[in-house]
Amino acid sequence: MENRIMRLLYFLSLVSLLLFAGCASCPNKPYGGNRHPSSLEQLSQKNLLLVNELGKLPEIQDGISLSEENALIRIATFYTSISIKFDIAFKKMYNVGLADVRKYCTPLQALFWLSEEDLLQSKDCLINDFSLENLLVEAWNFGSPVISDQQIIEIINGIEKKTFKEQYLKDWKRLGNEKIQEYFLEDLKNGSVAFSKMAEEKIRDIKNENPKWDDFDTVIDRLNAPQLIDYYQRHVIAYRYRPGHGDDLYEAKNVFADKSGHCAQITAFTVYSLRRSGYTAKMCTIDEPRLRSPKGNNHRVALFDANGKKYVMDNGRTNPKFGIVRKQDYSPMIHPYNLNYTAVWEELLSSPIQ
Numbered sequence: 001m002e003n004r005i006m007r008l009l010y011f012l013s014l015v016s017l018l019l020f021a022g023c024a025s026c027p028n029k030p031y032g033g034n035r036h037p038s039s040l041e042q043l044s045q046k047n048l049l050l051v052n053e054l055g056k057l058p059e060i061q062d063g064i065s066l067s068e069e070n071a072l073i074r075i076a077t078f079y080t081s082i083s084i085k086f087d088i089a090f091k092k093m094y095n096v097g098l099a100d101v102r103k104y105c106t107p108l109q110a111l112f113w114l115s116e117e118d119l120l121q122s123k124d125c126l127i128n129d130f131s132l133e134n135l136l137v138e139a140w141n142f143g144s145p146v147i148s149d150q151q152i153i154e155i156i157n158g159i160e161k162k163t164f165k166e167q168y169l170k171d172w173k174r175l176g177n178e179k180i181q182e183y184f185l186e187d188l189k190n191g192s193v194a195f196s197k198m199a200e201e202k203i204r205d206i207k208n209e210n211p212k213w214d215d216f217d218t219v220i221d222r223l224n225a226p227q228l229i230d231y232y233q234r235h236v237i238a239y240r241y242r243p244g245h246g247d248d249l250y251e252a253k254n255v256f257a258d259k260s261g262h263c264a265q266i267t268a269f270t271v272y273s274l275r276r277s278g279y280t281a282k283m284c285t286i287d288e289p290r291l292r293s294p295k296g297n298n299h300r301v302a303l304f305d306a307n308g309k310k311y312v313m314d315n316g317r318t319n320p321k322f323g324i325v326r327k328q329d330y331s332p333m334i335h336p337y338n339l340n341y342t343a344v345w346e347e348l349l350s351s352p353i354q
Contacts, residue, residue: 030055039076089130097225101278110139158199263316
């Protein structure tokens with residue numbers, strides 16, 4: 001009986017290990033549906049790879065809506081206006097991550113999101129002088145989308161007390177939509193303002209997180225390169241100690257749900273994301289006395305390989321985070337601000353920029 005139990009425990013631990021190791025994803029097949037803007041047909045004659053990569057985006061995979069068709073048309077038009085610069089920028093986008101593993105090209109998705117909002121023409125500097133970080137800053141909004149003027153008016157009209165309504169109108173004019181949105185959520189939560197039932201429902205519909213970022217697998221598919229994982233962690237994941245060993249998929253999902261964790265838990269998220277993206281990665285323990293817990297545990301970081309070189313990703317600490325550092329340059333007691341951070345991101349591109 002004891003042997004059977006031991007065999008069962010061994011089997012379960014093996015399954016858990018395999019699950020955490022993560023299966024690298026497979027590229028999406030380019031969209032082959034009937035609704036295909038004629039502008040893309042013309043674009044395919046100039047840059048077929050670009051058109052194929054657009055067809056791999058999840059927004060296109062389930063069919064092209066009218067708004068998505070308009071976004072594609074804007075990209076094709078934008079390409080025509082600055083084709084040489086666009087080709088250079090797209091080559092850099094394409095080389096973020098492993099093209100034969102990732103489901104789609106994430107920087108291109110970011111550009112598509114900007115096109116959906118009709119912001120390409122006003123953001124042409126993103127292409128003329130391409131920077132991955134600048135593109136992510138413009139396109140990756142982790143918070144809730146800011147509600148419209150009409151929604152704000154409807155909610156304010158649903159405030160029962162006249163003096164509160166007048167104060168909200170003044171604050172709105174002075175502070176803008178985003179801050180008023182925060183006030184709505186705060187006042188409803190603490191009950192300091194009486195809202196009508198209709199207004200309450202509208203406020204409850206406001207999400208604290210952009211729905212583009214609320215599903216674990218969707219986000220992991222998007223974080224398909226070390227640079228993208230690094231950017232996400234430095235902007236979204238905070239250091240917070242809570243019990244847990246932090247070396248399996250369960251812990252990685254907890255970090256995603258809580259947007260926080262200790263060094264081992266955050267590193268578990270890092271390692272899982274890297275492996276899903278096709279990189280060889282593992283958790284490493286380093287000796288950093290100032291971060292050692294009373295139980296004697298040392299600091300944990302992710303060690304991974306890219307282009308024949310080894311790198312450390314260390315975002316499992318209080319700010320400032322270390323980000324990605326070349327292994328030979330990594331010193332756990334010294335923050336690497338003296339290193340060229342952008343140069344490390346450029347090094348990680350899957351093939352040389354030409």
